[in-house]
Amino acid sequence: MRLLIVEDDPDLRVSVVERFKEAGFNVDAAADGEEGLYCATEFPLDLAIIDLGLPKLPGLELIKKLRAQSKSYPVLILTARDRWQDKVEGLQAGADDYVVKPFHFEELLARVQALLRRSGGWAQPVLRCGPVALDTRTQEVTVNGARVELTSFEYRILEHLIHRAGEVISKAELTERLYAQDFDRDSNTIEVFIGRLRRKLDPEDTIKPIETLRGRGYRFALQRESAV
Amino acid sequence: MSAVEESRERRSSGAEAAPTAAPPRSLSTRLLVSVSILLITFFGLTIAALDLVFREVTDQAMRDRLEAHLLALIVASEEDAGDLVPATEKLDERLKNPGSGLYGEIMRADGYPSWRSNSLTGSGLTFDAQPHVGAREYGELRRGDGAPVRALSRSLAWQFDDGVTRVFVFSVAEDLQPYNAQLNRFRGQLFGWFGILLLLLLGALAMLLRRLLAPLRRIEREIEAIETGAADELGDGYPRELLGVTSKLNALLRSERERLARYRNTLGNLAHSFKTPLAVMRNLLHGAQGRDLPVIRQLDEQIGRMDDIVKYQLKRAAASGSGGLGAGRVDMREALEGLRAALLKVYAERNVVCELSVDDNVYFAGDREDLMEIAGNLLDNAFKWTRSRVQVTVSKICREGVRRDGLQLIVEDDGPGVPESERERVLERGARLDERVSGQGIGLSIVRELVELNGGSIAIGSSPALGGARIEVRLPPI
Numbered sequence: 001m002r003l004l005i006v007e008d009d010p011d012l013r014v015s016v017v018e019r020f021k022e023a024g025f026n027v028d029a030a031a032d033g034e035e036g037l038y039c040a041t042e043f044p045l046d047l048a049i050i051d052l053g054l055p056k057l058p059g060l061e062l063i064k065k066l067r068a069q070s071k072s073y074p075v076l077i078l079t080a081r082d083r084w085q086d087k088v089e090g091l092q093a094g095a096d097d098y099v100v101k102p103f104h105f106e107e108l109l110a111r112v113q114a115l116l117r118r119s120g121g122w123a124q125p126v127l128r129c130g131p132v133a134l135d136t137r138t139q140e141v142t143v144n145g146a147r148v149e150l151t152s153f154e155y156r157i158l159e160h161l162i163h164r165a166g167e168v169i170s171k172a173e174l175t176e177r178l179y180a181q182d183f184d185r186d187s188n189t190i191e192v193f194i195g196r197l198r199r200k201l202d203p204e205d206t207i208k209p210i211e212t213l214r215g216r217g218y219r220f221a222l223q224r225e226s227a228v
Numbered sequence: 229m230s231a232v233e234e235s236r237e238r239r240s241s242g243a244e245a246a247p248t249a250a251p252p253r254s255l256s257t258r259l260l261v262s263v264s265i266l267l268i269t270f271f272g273l274t275i276a277a278l279d280l281v282f283r284e285v286t287d288q289a290m291r292d293r294l295e296a297h298l299l300a301l302i303v304a305s306e307e308d309a310g311d312l313v314p315a316t317e318k319l320d321e322r323l324k325n326p327g328s329g330l331y332g333e334i335m336r337a338d339g340y341p342s343w344r345s346n347s348l349t350g351s352g353l354t355f356d357a358q359p360h361v362g363a364r365e366y367g368e369l370r371r372g373d374g375a376p377v378r379a380l381s382r383s384l385a386w387q388f389d390d391g392v393t394r395v396f397v398f399s400v401a402e403d404l405q406p407y408n409a410q411l412n413r414f415r416g417q418l419f420g421w422f423g424i425l426l427l428l429l430l431g432a433l434a435m436l437l438r439r440l441l442a443p444l445r446r447i448e449r450e451i452e453a454i455e456t457g458a459a460d461e462l463g464d465g466y467p468r469e470l471l472g473v474t475s476k477l478n479a480l481l482r483s484e485r486e487r488l489a490r491y492r493n494t495l496g497n498l499a500h501s502f503k504t505p506l507a508v509m510r511n512l513l514h515g516a517q518g519r520d521l522p523v524i525r526q527l528d529e530q531i532g533r534m535d536d537i538v539k540y541q542l543k544r545a546a547a548s549g550s551g552g553l554g555a556g557r558v559d560m561r562e563a564l565e566g567l568r569a570a571l572l573k574v575y576a577e578r579n580v581v582c583e584l585s586v587d588d589n590v591y592f593a594g595d596r597e598d599l600m601e602i603a604g605n606l607l608d609n610a611f612k613w614t615r616s617r618v619q620v621t622v623s624k625i626c627r628e629g630v631r632r633d634g635l636q637l638i639v640e641d642d643g644p645g646v647p648e649s650e651r652e653r654v655l656e657r658g659a660r661l662d663e664r665v666s667g668q669g670i671g672l673s674i675v676r677e678l679v680e681l682n683g684g685s686i687a688i689g690s691s692p693a694l695g696g697a698r699i700e701v702r703l704p705p706i
Binding site for chain 1: 496499500502503504505506507508509510511512515528531535539543566567569570573574576577596597600601603604605
């Protein structure tokens with residue numbers, strides 16, 4: 001999952017970026033509103049975290065501009081002022097949730113995961129598709145109740161596919177959202193990881209969780225169970 | 229500098245001014261009453277003077293007429309066997325006809341009439357004047373039926389042809405009734421015209437006053453609009469005499485608004501620059517090795533406490549409070565719908581049903597930020613604790629003779645509610661904040677503080693309909 005964090009305080013930005021990276025996210029960071037707008041419109045993001053009190057371009061304006069450009073990914077507001085007027089204006093401008101400083105990172109992470117889930121159409125923190133279950137809180141994956149050990153990267157690919165189960169996701173999109181900018185963008189790597197995932201989730205080749213659509217990408221083919 | 233204390237003072241002074249004993253008299257009434265008194269006195273004196281002059285003039289005219297009749301009678305008189313009798317053909321026609329109103333008599337010195345006019349027949353009038361020879365007597369007599377007549381008598385020594393000189397009293401009289409009728413007609417016209425004139429003058433004056441005082445009434449209207457929040461400041465186009473007042477008042481309103489905005493901006497910057505480092509500290513603490521050490525937990529708790537105190541004090545300081553002129557007004561439905569939409573978004577996963585029932589045209593007479601904090605915290609609390617239903621009810625509180633309506637805001641939910649023993653404590657003031665355990669939430673203390681600054685009260689109960697908490701905020705009419 002690819003996140004953008006727009007926060008002007010360098011200490012806070014660096015520490016939050018680090019924590020999200022630890023949690024397995026692909027993170028972009030911007031220090032002011034204009035830089036944030038550039039990142040938010042140029043990168044294929046899954047979610048943006050935006051501080052309201054930003055230099056150059058206020059957070060509220062940034063959100064309005066994003067929405068005006070039809071960027072529909074979830075936006076989470078960070079705010080220090082904690083005024084209801086600000087929160088309402090932010091949510092009206094197109095944000096989806098807010099977190100008030102000083103926050104606990106765990107709370108921010110939980111809100112981010114909930115927003116990602118919701119944007120994929122999931123209501124529960126455990127995403128179930130047929131026999132496959134993915135717990136976004138513990139990052140555990142089970143098939144028919146049996147735990148499957150995945151590497152961090154395998155988990156991130158699977159999470160992305162299950163989040164948007166039923167949709168076709170191109171190789172290029174997967175690459176962009178999972179790799180940091182300067183990473184090796186050889187699309188064959190994705191194929192290798194998909195192959196590994198298939199073997200781990202479906203060793204007997206019976207449930208066929210991941211479809212390959214030639215020239216278009218991949219699709220998680222199992223039926224959602226708790227879709228809203 | 230404390231906006232809070234200021235607003236408290238404003239509120240208390242407003243409360244004292246409210247129950248004034250008698251309504252003050254208006255400038256225009258005062259002016260109209262005194263001008264009326266002046267005009268009525270002036271016109272009364274004029275009428276009295278005119279009346280006096282008219283009576284004198286007509287009286288004089290009557291005397292002159294009687295004098296002429298008397299002279300004519302004397303001239304017409306001829307000797308007749310020791311008596312004097314006027315020649316009939318020389319007599320005034322009226323003297324010959326009974327009831328004509330003009331009477332005549334020639335009396336001998338011995339008291340026997342030498343001649344009585346025909347008109348005296350049946351009148352019951354007797355002349356009794358006996359002036360000295362050559363003198364006149366002028367006065368008022370009464371006819372037999374009591375009607376007044378004006379009479380003139382003159383005594384003359386008449387030398388007869390036989391050389392004897394005899395004294396006769398010549399008298400003429402005329403009914404006063406036509407004279408009185410004329411006088412009354414004159415008086416009636418006088419009063420009528422002056423009355424019309426008085427009314428015209430007063431009407432003109434009233435209209436003039438209306439025009440003159442129109443700017444004052446406009447000021448009153450506009451201040452009322454500012455009070456109820458429908459306008460921000462007084463308009464332009466006032467006459468020169470009032471421009472000083474209106475422009476100063478506008479400047480005062482503007483500077484008050486700007487001061488509050490500047491003040492809040494400073495507080496916001498303070499919050500931002502204070503809370504961001506706190507957020508950094510929290511992140512560092514939890515990112516560190518051994519994040520489960522007791523000392524880390526304690527430090528985190530202290531950060532929470534600092535945050536609570538700062539949050540509470542900043543919100544309290546940023547409150548506008550009530551009573552300030554130009555504080556504005558907020559449409560309750562619009563504000564609550566905004567909040568509901570925001571909270572439904574934030575609590576999307578909870579599938580909360582939030583019903584808003586707001587009376588038409590209910591306005592919060594005060595600062596938008598104050599209302600948003602009050603309602604935002606109450607609704608957020610309800611969403612936090614509810615299982616599935618939140619009910620928000622707003623009704624208007626009207627009171628006769630009060631300009632600004634009050635309102636009642638009730639937020640109910642179907643959550644666990646607030647136990648009775650806790651109700652007092654959750655509303656506790658911020659003074660005891662540092663004695664609290666962090667994380668308990670200071671939302672309701674802030675709400676209470678803001679509600680009280682706006683002259684209202686808050687009560688926690690339980691909802692009979694939904695079974696959870698019921699929080700009622702009352703803001704009385706001012």
